[in-house]
Amino acid sequence: MLAYIIRRLLYAIPILIGVNLLTFALFFVVNTPDDMARMQLGVKRVTPEAIEKWKAERGYDKPLLWNAKAGGSAAVTDTILFAKSVRMFVGDFGRADDGRDIAREITTRMGPSLAIAVPTFVLGLFVAISFALLLVFFRATTLDFAGVVLCVAMMSISGLFYIIGGQWLVSKVWHLAPISGYGGGLDAAKFLILPVIIGVFGGIGASTRWYRTIFLEEITRDYVRTARAKGLPERVVLFRHVLRNAMIPILTGVVVVIPTLFMGSLLTESFFGIPGLGSYTIDAINAQDFAVVRSMVFIGSVLYIVGLLLTDISYTLADPRVRLQ
Amino acid sequence: MSFQPVLLWSDALLFVLFAAIFALAFWARRQEALRAAWGRVARDPVAMAAATVLAAFIVVGLLDSLHYRARLDVKPGEPVRYAVEVHSALDALLAGMRSRGEKTYSAPLATHLYSKEALADSAQREFPRLKHGGAHLGKDLSGHEFDIAVRVSRGCAGGLVVWLLLVAAWCRLRGVEVIEMLKVGAGGTAIRPVVLTLLPILLLLGIAISLGGGYHVFGTDKVGQDVLYLSLKSIRTGLLIGTLTTLVMLPLAVLLGILAGYVGGWVDDVIQYLYTTLSSIPGVLLIAAAVLMMQVIIDTHPEWFATSAERADARLLALCLILGMTSWTGVARLLRGETLKLRELEFVQAAQAFGVGRFAIMRRHILPNLMHIVLIALVMDFSGLVLAEAVLSYVGVGVDPSTISFGTMINTARMELAREPMVWWSLAAAFSFMFALVLAANLFADAVRDAFDPRASA
DSSP states (O other), X not given: OHHHHHHHHHHHHHHHHHHHHHHHIIIIISSOHHXXXXXXXXXXXXXXXXXXXXXXXXXXXXXXXXXXXXXXXHHHHSSHIIIIIGGGGGXXXXXXXXXXXXXXXXXXXXXXXXXXXXXXXXXXXXXXXXXXXXXXXXTXXXXXXXXXXXXXXXXXXXXXXXXXXXXXXIIIISOOSOXXXXXXXXXXXXXXXXXXXXXXXXXHHHHHHHHHHHHHHHHTSHHHHHHHHTTOOHHHIIIIIIXXXXXXXXXXXXXTHHHHGGGOXXXXXXXXXXXXXXXXXXHHHHXXXXXHHHHHHHHHHHHHHHHHHHHHHHHHHHOTTOOOO | OOEEEEOOHHHHHHHHHHHHHHHHHHHHHTOXXXXXXXXXXXXXXXXXXHHHHHHHHHHHHHHTTOEEXXXXXXXXXXXXXXXXXXXXXXXXXXXXXXXXXXXXXBOTTOSBOSSOEEOTTOSSEEOOBOSSTTGGGOSOOTTHHHHHHHHHHHHHHHHXXXXXXXXXXXXXXXXXXXXXXXXXXOSOTTHXXXXXXXXXXXHHXXXXXXXXXXXXXXXXXTTOOBHHXXXXXXXXXXXXXXXXXXXXXXXXXXXXXXXXXXXXXXXXXXXXHHHHHHHHSOHHHHHHHHHHHHHHHHHHOGGGOSSHXXXXXXXXXXXXXXXXXXXXXXXXXXXXXXXXXXXXXXXHHHHHHTTOXXXXXXXXXXXXXXXXXXXXXXXXXXXXXXXXXXXXXHHTXXXXXXXXXXXXXXXXXXXXXXXXXXXXXXXXXXXXXXXXXXXXXXXXXXXXXXXXXXXXXX
16 A cells, blocks of 8 residues: 555655746746736836836746756756746745735635635535435425426526625625634634535535435445345445445545645635635736746646545545555 | 627637537538437437527627727828727627716616715705616606616517517428427427527517617616626627637647557656646746736737737637636547547557557547547536636736626725615626526536446436
């Protein structure tokens, strides 16, 4: 198992290099730093000096790949590729346009992001699996049909509607929770309730339907018939046999998401004014802060790869027949 | 000619796409297996009802894709000139709605503006009358409700008459009794849900036309534009993003997926590396990064675009391209897996034994057996893309702010929720149109998947 994990981690290296080169190409080759400077400075203030100053402030005034002027190893290290892209591997993301250290910003904003994402994720999983089991328990009845229709209707509603409608109904009409904002410590709880509930509610449709399909596929298997033939009540069949055997497809979809929870949710965080990584990303996109967007792309892919690895490991925990070699 | 036709790139692609769909449908009629599968879709009443709703949306979208520039009035002898702004056939149909703008917000069917203003003839600030909404009522507003009721019933009656005429014409053509066709379990089951769905669509259309003549059915937005007009214009953007993205993605996914699965070896390794790398970047971030870069390109090359419509169109196409480039990985992975399975089957091995070339095998033997996956991916992705457009526009990486879309409508209306009393109508209109479109697409996609997926038929 350890050998497998190490090998998988080694596989991750070329992928991360690929991601890094891709973002490098997107941000520095497709558009030269001059183009970016011109766009950010606006049409009126564009002078060659202003562009040079803009580039120097951000460290974009170096050659892209090879610095012929510098001697020795500096020919490689004193370039944009090395300073901006390769340094990301050691966690050095440089500075945002407002001069703050991106790595520091990320560590402080991780907390609020997780405070929303983790409860939403756990609660959403629990609610969706319970509803799916309920529908499967009443399969081929009117209740099941109504449930599926409701799921399709709920997944046809835009996520923006859940947020806007929820804020309006819960905060403005019923005055049950603050409409947006965030506080430290225990104070945070009252700000978190609404986004978590809305997050869970908005996800129910799609995920319930997905789990229902998984359970229905499992329920046609022979072991289920055997269990019923033994005289087990349907409740026990569902919880003890079907749920356990459906773990592998469930884990495939679920575990990979866990590390990316760190990234936060773009929509929820910006609507509720939560100072997490999601709103950080949105602000960066709106302010066209390329350094931050690049860093978030890189971190996102690292987390995704970690998620894939965790998925494989979770298989061995859920199903003893799975062996990783 | 009193107008000059304008063919935007996205129009051309949309028409090519629909022509291709019709050609494929014609071809599929003669294929036994395909006809059977589509027959299963046609026998599903929910699917047919959803298809009818989708068709209504598509008609609006296609009407909105016939663009032209109107001729300007010039003195005789002067060279002919055309207007700068580009309009569509839909704009021409809704000319009344488009031109009858108000000053700012007004509620649905209102006769007065949303906010108070100081009027010339009175000392107090009052709600001014709308320029067009309810203007035919004159000074006396006591008949407002009555007028609305009359118009609604007139619209209903009109819709009903058109519906009856259509049904009668169809029955006459096919030689069926009207009552026979509407009975449950009648012979032509496929047509019954279509006819029954057509009724509410025509009724709503009748009401909208009849009310729209004198009022703003869904109110007006901040700059006084009719919200119903904006919602109808948004349909084209949603359709474009939903269909053109798949058009971009499919060739790439099909080609690379089959190559990886069939050829194997280093080709497989390279393609797998490619899609693992792309799919490991979180979707929204990759799209955001690509869109930001595209904006820089468009902004630094203003000389490429003659009109602002062309620029907005280019941005829309680029968005489709970017969405397609970031979303082919999932389908490619599916196709690769399926090709790996097919490669080992007898009919492929027989073809190999006969000495059929690699590419001929991929084209003649592998590709047709993957088409159901391609079709399912196409219809399943559509609704997701329509919803994604709204989110991306909110994040700031969606369509051009001047393009009318559900996303831009929601985005501008969102700011007004805090006002008292609330300005809810633009949001409500955008969300309900989007809901109808996405729900119809989802229901239709489910039926197509059930009919074509060999595993689902169990």
